[in-house]
Amino acid sequence: MAADAELDYGLNGRLKEIATVEQNDESRHALSASELWLFVGVSVAIALVGVLVLAL
């Protein structure tokens, strides 16, 4: 029954709840700029490990 109630919670209710949560979220972003650059940096570093393997 609880699961049915969850599924019955309609689109409007869900959007409203998600909007409220997102507005109250202090970060206001999925990823901060520093996290984004960290992710890019780690990806580049891993690719460079590949270059290193090739050079060995």
Added chain:
Amino acid sequence: MSQRLDKAGSHERTGMDSASLGSLPLLKRERIWNGTDFTGVNVSLAIATWAFLVGGSTALLVGFQQGIAAMIIGNAIGLSFMILASVVASQRHGIEQYTLLRPVFGLIGVSVLVFTIILITEMGWSSLLAIMVGRAVTQVSNSTFGTDFGPESLMVTVFALVAIAVSWWILSRGPVTIGRFNKFIAPGLIVVTVFLMVFLVLNTSWEALFTAAPLAPFEDDRLNFMLAVEFNAGVGVSWYPVMGSLARLTRTPRAALWPSYGGLLIATLIAQIVGMAAALTLGDSDPTVWMLPFGGPVLGAFILLFIAFANITSTSSIVYSTVLAIRQASGKLLSRVRWMWLCAGFFVLPAILAFFPAFMYQKFMLFVTLSGAFLAAMCGAIIADYFVMRRQRVSLPDLYRHRDASAYHYNGGVNWAGMGAVIVGAAFYLMIYNPITLETHPLFGYITASLPAAIVGGIVYYLLATLLYKRRGVGDFVEGKSSPRIEEQA
């Protein structure tokens, strides 16, 4: 407007049953995975038989050391922009990626992409996995019953068709059944990978492995290496169609971003490297050929049958989100079609392709790189839209509104900036590297083709979207407008 949204919501949910579980945005309390859970999910996905196939195919072009380097570089590139394009926004808003594509391509534009790029990509993979089942079962038959079925025989097609039928049955039962099977398959595949590793360590010296020649290289060594890198980048980006649907089930951004990158990268690398080592040791790129020499007639046959079943459940897993996307992208057209019949419709083309096993195996690399060309350009446009132009904000109600009630309706439901970015990005890819003729531009030797295709896709999107829409106030590109709009309407 609220009533209109409810109508849109009911339309989204029309035909929703226990098998498809619908596409409504998930609330925080409905998210079920933390970082550890999601790492496990990604490891399970990555340690699949396609990783052996990719490892074996990489061995066609390069030796062991170059192969490891190509796999690391290629997967690091492909996975990085695939994850930024699919995982981040879906996790943030709890919405699967095809609904979130509406601001980038428009409702009709998303349908066009889903029914072309996404559908062809997933149909290709599922037909290939089914053919692999056919080859695995015929190998067991040859070994156990003394039959003489070749790798391109009709029996391969027959067993591939049986595999497709079973995949359809599992898929039609829904994600719960898929998950139930995967609970056994994923650990089993880890055991198979470890088994292959142990066998290789016991029977092959490092020296033999490092000096083994690639199986079918071209004359130019540099070209071989870059083709291997590009192939692996294509494999990395080919995760796009499934990742957003999974990431929305995670609780925090950190539980989505790093586990998806780390889980996919590490597990893929391990399985691919083991596959490559096996291919170089036995001189054959087909994983179904490895198991009998490695495991003997009994254990080898058991592993082959296990791999056959693992392929079936892998097919069900990757097709699930695609069929869900087809239902949403079709609007009213397919919304009332029962889930099981929709799944059956998906498998028609893979079933036809199963009649051409040799063609599918030979064209595997071509298929992966070609689909990668379009997916990379798509990812570039999506990243430019979400991170640069919208600063990670979208109007959630507008994602679900229909026609011109939605800010993302653009011109006739198509965001021409997005479509243009995909076309130009993919064309740029083909200009740098044409996987059909194997003609390459000198740039390909330094920067691959996927990465520049994604960058060009992003730049073209930014320019066209600014010119066509943002300057005219179309497309809700103005920062900060989305949140008040939710307050107003909901």
